[in-house]
Amino acid sequence: MRLSPLNQRRWNNFCRNRRAFWSLILFSVLFGISLFAEFLANDKPILVSYRGELRMPIFSFYPETAFGGDFQTEAIYRDPEVQCLIASGGMEDCFDDPEGIIEAIGAGTYQAEDFQEGWAIWPPIPYSYRTTVDRPGAAPLPPNGQNWLGTDDTKRDVVARVIYGFRLSILFALIVTAASSVIGVIAGAVQGFFGGRLDLVMQRVIEIWGATPGLYVIIIMFSIFQRSFWMLVIISIIFGWTALVGVVRAEFLRARNLEYVRAARALGVSDWTIMFRHMLPNAMVATVTILPFLVTGSIGGLASLDFLGFGLPSSAPSLGELTLQAKQNLQAPWLAFTAFFTFAIMLSLLVFIFEGVRDAFDPRKTFS
Numbered sequence: 001m002r003l004s005p006l007n008q009r010r011w012n013n014f015c016r017n018r019r020a021f022w023s024l025i026l027f028s029v030l031f032g033i034s035l036f037a038e039f040l041a042n043d044k045p046i047l048v049s050y051r052g053e054l055r056m057p058i059f060s061f062y063p064e065t066a067f068g069g070d071f072q073t074e075a076i077y078r079d080p081e082v083q084c085l086i087a088s089g090g091m092e093d094c095f096d097d098p099e100g101i102i103e104a105i106g107a108g109t110y111q112a113e114d115f116q117e118g119w120a121i122w123p124p125i126p127y128s129y130r131t132t133v134d135r136p137g138a139a140p141l142p143p144n145g146q147n148w149l150g151t152d153d154t155k156r157d158v159v160a161r162v163i164y165g166f167r168l169s170i171l172f173a174l175i176v177t178a179a180s181s182v183i184g185v186i187a188g189a190v191q192g193f194f195g196g197r198l199d200l201v202m203q204r205v206i207e208i209w210g211a212t213p214g215l216y217v218i219i220i221m222f223s224i225f226q227r228s229f230w231m232l233v234i235i236s237i238i239f240g241w242t243a244l245v246g247v248v249r250a251e252f253l254r255a256r257n258l259e260y261v262r263a264a265r266a267l268g269v270s271d272w273t274i275m276f277r278h279m280l281p282n283a284m285v286a287t288v289t290i291l292p293f294l295v296t297g298s299i300g301g302l303a304s305l306d307f308l309g310f311g312l313p314s315s316a317p318s319l320g321e322l323t324l325q326a327k328q329n330l331q332a333p334w335l336a337f338t339a340f341f342t343f344a345i346m347l348s349l350l351v352f353i354f355e356g357v358r359d360a361f362d363p364r365k366t367f368s
Contacts, residue, residue, distance in 0.1 A: 013360040020356020027349040034167035041125035041160035048120045089116035127157035129164040129317035140332040150334045164317030173298035176236045184244030192252025214239035251283035285361045292354035
């Protein structure tokens with residue numbers, strides 16, 4: 001797709017800001033990797049070959065009976081018996097000595113009738129964010145070759161929870177910011193363009209709405225309804241859309257009496273076309289300036305609610321819950337270091353990126 005000259009100039013300005021450009025590259029790599037978290041950290045194999053048939057447990061439900069087991073519940077793939085059933089093609093000997101049979105298959109010395117060797121491809125981290133690690137000792141356990149960043153106080157792998165938590169935090173922030181920005185820009189544009197009594201009434205409504213304690217509303221809602229990701233997203237949008245209204249309103253109030261707006265009105269151009277095709281691009285610099293605060297504020301708000309126990313369910317991969325565990329387990333410094341550096345890297349990259357975007361939209365900003 002070919003960019004317009006204006007957008008090409010903005011992209012060139014962004015690329016000249018080396019800090020923003022490399023932050024975008026690094027953040028894109030990290031976020032792209034986290035989008036495939038199920039392939040990186042999972043207690044289920046990515047691909048299984050059983051009796052010549054290929055199966056993908058990370059996408060489909062397979063009971064233990066599908067591999068020659070006894071139970072109709074989902075197969076526990078980390079169980080030695082299930083691994084033996086997959087490797088041997090469902091031989092009944094697996095119920096007697098699964099580890100010995102797996103070792104014999106690996107050495108090529110296993111001989112049996114109807115034996116069909118199978119295999120499984122595992123993720124690099126054989127734990128999901130909710131998997132309990134089978135390691136001796138009291139939790140939280142320190143880092144080692146099995147758990148690179150140790151475990152939390154319920155013996156869940158910290159690396160897996162960070163990968164899933166990073167993805168969850170970014171998706172939450174992007175959804176909330178995008179929806180809040182659309183609502184806030186429309187409301188601010190309507191206020192600033194039409195002004196008068198409409199502007200006065202909407203200002204009073206926004207002032208009352210902005211004074212409503214959102215945290216208390218979230219606590220009340222979660223005491224009535226079950227906590228969930230999408231409910232938290234909706235509540236965050238409801239209380240977050242007012243952040244952009246004032247900035248957009250001020251830009252439209254300033255621009256509505258300029259010559260190009262009056263000329264467009266004289267030519268019979270519709271109000272909505274004037275607002276969003278001609279006036280809004282000129283208000284983008286001020287709008288983009290607020291976006292990093294919305295994104296980082298959404299991430300911080302989610303982490304704060306999780307830290308206080310009013311955010312996502314306790315089983316969710318939450319970075320805020322990891323921070324709470326670090327506070328409660330001072331004898332496990334790896335939890336505090338992991339939480340700190342995850343937030344520091346994530347928020348710094350986002351701030352640098354949006355700083356570059358803001359400067360790219362500013363026609364007065366140039367880079368050498």
